[in-house]
Amino acid sequence: MMQQQPDTLTDSLTTALDYAARGWRVFPLLPGSKRPATPNHRATDCDGTAPGCRTTHAGWEQRATIRADKITKAWSSNPAYGVGIACGPSRLVVVDLDTHKPGTEIPEPWKSFEITTGADVLDHLAGVHGGTITPTYTVRTVSGGTHLYYAAPADVAYGNTAGKIGWLIDTRAHGGYVAAPPTSIGASAYDIIDDRPAAPLPMFLLDLLTHDRRPATRTSQNRSQDGSRTQARPLQPIGSGEPLRDPDAYVNRVFDIAINGDHANGVAGLLDATKGGRNAALFVAAATVGKLVARDLITEHSALDRLLVAAAGHIAARAYTAYEAENTILSGFRRAATRSAA
Numbered sequence: 001m002m003q004q005q006p007d008t009l010t011d012s013l014t015t016a017l018d019y020a021a022r023g024w025r026v027f028p029l030l031p032g033s034k035r036p037a038t039p040n041h042r043a044t045d046c047d048g049t050a051p052g053c054r055t056t057h058a059g060w061e062q063r064a065t066i067r068a069d070k071i072t073k074a075w076s077s078n079p080a081y082g083v084g085i086a087c088g089p090s091r092l093v094v095v096d097l098d099t100h101k102p103g104t105e106i107p108e109p110w111k112s113f114e115i116t117t118g119a120d121v122l123d124h125l126a127g128v129h130g131g132t133i134t135p136t137y138t139v140r141t142v143s144g145g146t147h148l149y150y151a152a153p154a155d156v157a158y159g160n161t162a163g164k165i166g167w168l169i170d171t172r173a174h175g176g177y178v179a180a181p182p183t184s185i186g187a188s189a190y191d192i193i194d195d196r197p198a199a200p201l202p203m204f205l206l207d208l209l210t211h212d213r214r215p216a217t218r219t220s221q222n223r224s225q226d227g228s229r230t231q232a233r234p235l236q237p238i239g240s241g242e243p244l245r246d247p248d249a250y251v252n253r254v255f256d257i258a259i260n261g262d263h264a265n266g267v268a269g270l271l272d273a274t275k276g277g278r279n280a281a282l283f284v285a286a287a288t289v290g291k292l293v294a295r296d297l298i299t300e301h302s303a304l305d306r307l308l309v310a311a312a313g314h315i316a317a318r319a320y321t322a323y324e325a326e327n328t329i330l331s332g333f334r335r336a337a338t339r340s341a342a
Contacts, residue, residue, distance in 0.1 A: 004237060011075075011077065011079060011081065011182070012028075012075050012080075012081055012082060012182060012183070013071070013072065013075035013076065015083055015180070015181060015182055016070060016071050016074075016075055016083050017071055017072070019083065019085060019180065020065070020067070020068060020071055021297070022197070022198075023065075023090065023091070024066070024085050024090040024092065025064035025065055025066055025085065025086045025089045025090045026064060026066075026071060026084065026085055026086070026180075027060050027065070027074075027081055027084045027086065027177075028064065028074050028075060028078070028082070028083070029081060029082035029083065029084045029183060030081070030082070030083070031078070031080035031081060031082065032080075032082075032185055032186070033082065033183065034082070034179045034183075035075075036059075036060035036084060036237065037078075037081055037175075038060070038063060047135055048315065050275070054100060057282065060079060060084065060177065060244055061086045061088065061089065061175070061177070062084065062167070063087055064084070064085075064086035064090075064160065064177075065105065066161055068088055074308035078172060082179055082180075082182075082184070082185075083179070083180045083181070083182070083183050084177045084178070084179055084180065084183075085177055085178050085180045086177050087172045087173050087174070087176050087178065087269035088157070088158075088173055088174030088175060088176070089152070091151060091152045092149055092151065092152060092172075092173070092198060093150045093151075093152045093158055093170065093171055093172070093173045093197055093201050093205075094147050094148065094149050094150070094171065094172040094173075094176075094178050095122070095147070095148040095150065095165075095171055095179075095205070095211075096118070096145065096146075096147055096169070096170040096171065097118030097119045097121075097122060097145050097146040097147075097148065097168065097169060098117075098118045098143065098145040098168040098169070099116065099117050099118070099143065099144050099145050099168070099172070100116035100117065100168065103138060105292045106316075106317055106338065107167060107312075108312070108315050108316075108322035109308040109309060109311070109312055109315060109322045109325070110312070111322075112168055112308070112322050113305075113308075113309075114224065116269030117145075117168060118145065118166070118167070118168030118169045119146055120166075121167050121168055122166065122169060123168040123207070123307045124166075124305075125165065125204070125309065126202075126204055127165050127306060127309075128255070128259070128309045128310055129206070129207065129252075129255075129256070130160040130248075130251075130252030130256070130304045130313075131203060131204025131261075132200040132202060132204075132300040133148075133202065134150075134202050135194065135196065135199065136148055136149055136150055136194070136196065136197075136198055137192075137197065137198045137199075138150040138192070138193050138194035138198035138212055139178075139180065139190055139192055139193065140190065140191045140192075140193050141179075141190055142184075142190060142277065143188075144178075144184045144187070146193075147190075148198060149198045150198055150200065150201040150202070151198045151201065152173060152199065152201055152203070153198050153200075153201065153206065156206075156210065157173075157174050158171070158173035158174060158203070158209055158210075159174055159175055159176075160172055160173060160174075160175055160176040161209065162170040164208075165205070165208050165209070165210075166312070167312070168253050171284060172211065182235065191327050192284075193273070207260075237292060243306075247249070247297055250297070251292055251297050251298055252336065254288060254289065254291075254292055255289060255306060257269065257288070257308075258270060258284075258285040258286075258288040258289050258307075259271055259285060259310045269281075269285065270282060270284075270285040270307075270310055270311060270314075271310070271313070273314065275319070276287075278314045278317075278319040279319065279324075279328055282307070282311055282314070282320070282325060282328045282329065282332070283328050283329075283331060283332045283335075284332070285307060285310070285330055285332070285335075286307060286329040286330075286331070286332025286336075287332040287333075287334075287335045287336050288330065288332075288335055288336075289303050289306075289333075289336075289340075290303070290332050290333035290334075290335065290336025290337060291309060291336045293333055293336065293337070294333075294336050300333060303329075303333070304326065304330070307325075307329050308322065308326065308329070311325050311329075
C-alpha cells in the first residue's frame with residue numbers, strides 16, 4: 001500500500017498531532033534544520049531558570065511529548081518548525097538507509113556486487129539471514145535515502161548504531177531521533193512514501209542488533225585428549241542423512257550455524273573468527289555450506305553471494321580481499337563436493 005504524503009498532512013502542527021496519535025513523541029526542530037528548537041543551551045550550561053528546566057535540565061528527549069495541548073502550543077508559536085520524533089520513548093527503531101556519495105570509495109564486497117544504496121545492502125543481508133524486510137511506515141529523506149520505522153520489542157532497549165548492521169545503514173532508537181515529514185531543509189523535504197502503521201522489527205534485524213558475537217572460545221576445531229588443538233573440521237549440517245521436510249528452513253539453519261555459530265553446542269561461526277583465524281573460519285563455513293550446493297539445495301552462485309556478504313566485516317578489516325575470500329569459499333565448496341562424492 002504505497003502512497004504519497006496525504007493531503008491532510010499539510011503543515012507541521014497537523015502532522016505532529018498525527019504522530020502523537022500513533023504514540024510517537026514529538027518535539028520541534030528549528031526551521032530548515034534538523035536541530036532541536038529547545039532547549040537552546042547545553043546541559044553543562046543549564047542554570048535551572050529556562051522553561052522546562054525548573055528542577056533539572058531537560059533535553060529534547062525529555063521534552064518530546066504526545067500531549068495535544070503542548071504540541072499545539074509549540075507549533076502555534078512558530079508554524080515553520082520542523083518535526084522531530086524521539087525514537088526511544090516512542091518505542092521505535094528507525095532504520096536509516098543512505099545512498100552512496102559520489103566521489104567516495106565503495107568498500108568490498110559491495111563494489112563487486114555493484115551495490116550503492118543502503119536499501120540494497122539491507123536486501124542482501126535479509127537474504128543472508130533468511131529474513132524478510134517487512135513493509136512498514138516509510139519516509140524518503142532529504143538526501144534521497146529512506147527511513148523505515150519499526151516498532152521495537154517491549155522488553156528490549158536499543159541504542160543507536162552507525163554501520164553496525166551494514167554499509168550505509170544506521171539505526172536510531174534510545175538516545176536518537178529522526179527529522180520527520182513535512183520537515184524541509186533547503187529545497188528538499190522529508191516525504192511519507194508508505195503511511196501504514198509501523199510493523200514489528202523484523203527478526204533478522206533484531207538478531208543483527210542484539211546477536212552476541214563472542215570471541216571464538218569454543219570452536220568447531222577438535223582437541224586431543226591433552227588439550228592441544230588439531231585440524232579444523234567443517235561443521236556437520238543438522239539432520240544430515242534425514243529426509244528434508246522443509247528444505248528452505250534447513251538451508252537457512254545451516255547458513256545460520258555456518259555464519260553465526262551454534263554456541264550452545266560449542267560451535268563457532270564465521271562471525272566469531274578473530275585475527276589469525278579468519279581465513280580458516282571462512283573455509284570451514286564454505287565447506288559447511290558447500291554440502292548444500294553438493295545436494296542441489298542452493299546454487300553455487302547464491303551460496304557464494306551470501307557468504308561474501310557475511311564475510312564483509314572481515315574484508316573491511318583487511319583479513320583478506322574480496323577476491324581472496326571468493327577463492328577460499330570456492331575451495332570450501334570443492335572440499336564439500338569431493339567428500340559428498342566419496
